Amino acid sequence: MATGGAEPYGREGLPLDEARQRILDALRARPTRLTTVTSEVMPLRGALGRVIADAVQAPADVPGFRASIMDGYALGQDCQPNAGDSWTVVGRSAPADPYQQTLHGGEAIRILTGAPLPEGAAWVLPQELIANQNSTIRLVRDASSNPWIRPADEECSQGSLLLAPGERLGVADIGRASSCGISHVNVHRRPRIGVLVTGDELVPPGEERSNGAIWESNSTLIRGMLERLGYPAVDCRLVADECHLLKQAILDMAASCDVLVSTGGVSAGDSDWIRPLMQKLGQVEFWKLFLKPGRPFAFGWIGDAVPFFGLPGNPVAATITALQLLWPALQILEGQQNPELLPRVHVRLATPYRRKPGRPELARASLDCSPDGQLLARIDGSQASSRIGSLQNADLLVEIPADSGSLEIGQHVWGQLLRRRIL
Numbered sequence: 493m494a495t496g497g498a499e500p501y502g503r504e505g506l507p508l509d510e511a512r513q514r515i516l517d518a519l520r521a522r523p524t525r526l527t528t529v530t531s532e533v534m535p536l537r538g539a540l541g542r543v544i545a546d547a548v549q550a551p552a553d554v555p556g557f558r559a560s561i562m563d564g565y566a567l568g569q570d571c572q573p574n575a576g577d578s579w580t581v582v583g584r585s586a587p588a589d590p591y592q593q594t595l596h597g598g599e600a601i602r603i604l605t606g607a608p609l610p611e612g613a614a615w616v617l618p619q620e621l622i623a624n625q626n627s628t629i630r631l632v633r634d635a636s637s638n639p640w641i642r643p644a645d646e647e648c649s650q651g652s653l654l655l656a657p658g659e660r661l662g663v664a665d666i667g668r669a670s671s672c673g674i675s676h677v678n679v680h681r682r683p684r685i686g687v688l689v690t691g692d693e694l695v696p697p698g699e700e701r702s703n704g705a706i707w708e709s710n711s712t713l714i715r716g717m718l719e720r721l722g723y724p725a726v727d728c729r730l731v732a733d734e735c736h737l738l739k740q741a742i743l744d745m746a747a748s749c750d751v752l753v754s755t756g757g758v759s760a761g762d763s764d765w766i767r768p769l770m771q772k773l774g775q776v777e778f779w780k781l782f783l784k785p786g787r788p789f790a791f792g793w794i795g796d797a798v799p800f801f802g803l804p805g806n807p808v809a810a811t812i813t814a815l816q817l818l819w820p821a822l823q824i825l826e827g828q829q830n831p832e833l834l835p836r837v838h839v840r841l842a843t844p845y846r847r848k849p850g851r852p853e854l855a856r857a858s859l860d861c862s863p864d865g866q867l868l869a870r871i872d873g874s875q876a877s878s879r880i881g882s883l884q885n886a887d888l889l890v891e892i893p894a895d896s897g898s899l900e901i902g903q904h905v906w907g908q909l910l911r912r913r914i915l
């Protein structure tokens with residue numbers, strides 16, 4: 493049931509995947525402040541977690557020379573030796589002190605791990621296989637067919653692509669780039685995020701709580717999660733449900749931030765000003781999600797270049813929608829080619845879960861492993877969107893389809909792992 497441009501899915505709201513696609517398409521189609529601002533050159537170490545703006549190519553072959561991968565002897569030959577063969581030792585090659593001459597047939601040099609192989613040598617024997625007498629060595633038993641040599645371009649060859657534009661730098665990426673001689677990279681600027689927390693009833697924790705008031709937690713929760721995801725907010729404000737105060741705050745923040753995020757005030761109540769203000773100061777692309785938790789959610793713009801994410805007020809709903817919709821959007825805004833989403837796994841339920849068919853749900857669960865190696869998901873306690881305790885110890889968001897009724901122990905479900913890459 494369509495009810496007009498901003499609410500195409502009527503009372504039900506937009507399914508999560510479609511909402512994400514619409515947001516990403518809208519961001520890719522429209523220039524934002526970030527698309528017009530240049531990138532910055534940074535020392536590699538400081539660029540961990542940032543997104544590459546310009547391709548990085550290998551300046552040379554790495555390691556650049558053939559090296560021994562064992563302590564032993566390099567032979568003046570390129571074919572597999574036989575037990576009983578012997579060679580005359582004519583010198584030594586250490587990593588920082590290579591042997592400079594050419595090796596001939598019947599000759600060998602002592603060689604250390606990582607040391608360059610001299611010309612004429614294409615075989616190494618580990619010292620464990622060698623009997624050594626005066627300056628003669630002898631192979632005491634058959635060696636493997638492995639020549640124990642690291643090729644000159646094992647890691648990369650000159651001109652090959654090390655880092656592609658739009659790639660986010662992990663630990664292994666910067667480690668490998670430094671091994672290839674790269675000291676600086678050009679990375680995209682991070683989005684500057686403004687967080688606007690709304691609600692007349694909210695008081696900062698630590699302050700007296702009058703009747704009906706609640707301690708404010710979204711700024712701690714949402715900013716904490718954004719920080720973990722690599723996007724510290726630069727501006728955070730708590731504003732009452734007063735249209736003119738909210739308008740002023742939005743205009744102020746839009747002047748200095750690349751992205752605005754609000755929590756609360758995005759439903760259709762008397763003091764829900766976020767959508768009318770988004771409409772007035774820019775545009776509402778859509779509002780309302782077909783999701784539990786997280787129905788009241790709006791995406792739009794302030795002016796034509798500042799994306800605005802109106803998250804729900806309930807803390808769990810705000811957290812889940814930020815993770816599902818804001819996080820991928822921030823990655824795209826930062827210039828990442830393909831946004832990272834939470835990895836999905838197939839698990840069995842270790843607890844029953846009571847529900848009625850209705851909205852698709854992302855239930856918070858902890859993970860266990862059964863003795864026979866199966867992943868088990870445990871959904872404990874109330875899944876109310878106001879209960880932050882349901883996020884504690886959550887390893888998994890169990891995906892429950894809209895038409896699903898109650899779930900039983902042992903049932904197979906898909907879940908999104910609340911885990912990210914280390915390397």
Ligand code: AMP
Binds near residue numbers: 788804
């Ligand atoms: P709203 O959509 O503004 O009506 O908010 C929905 C529910 O979330 C209300 O019960 C609010 O009190 C609560 N809520 C809104 N913002 C916050 C916040 N920053 N911290 C804790 N609870 C909040």
Ligand code: MG
Binds near residue numbers: 692
């Ligand atoms: Mg409110």
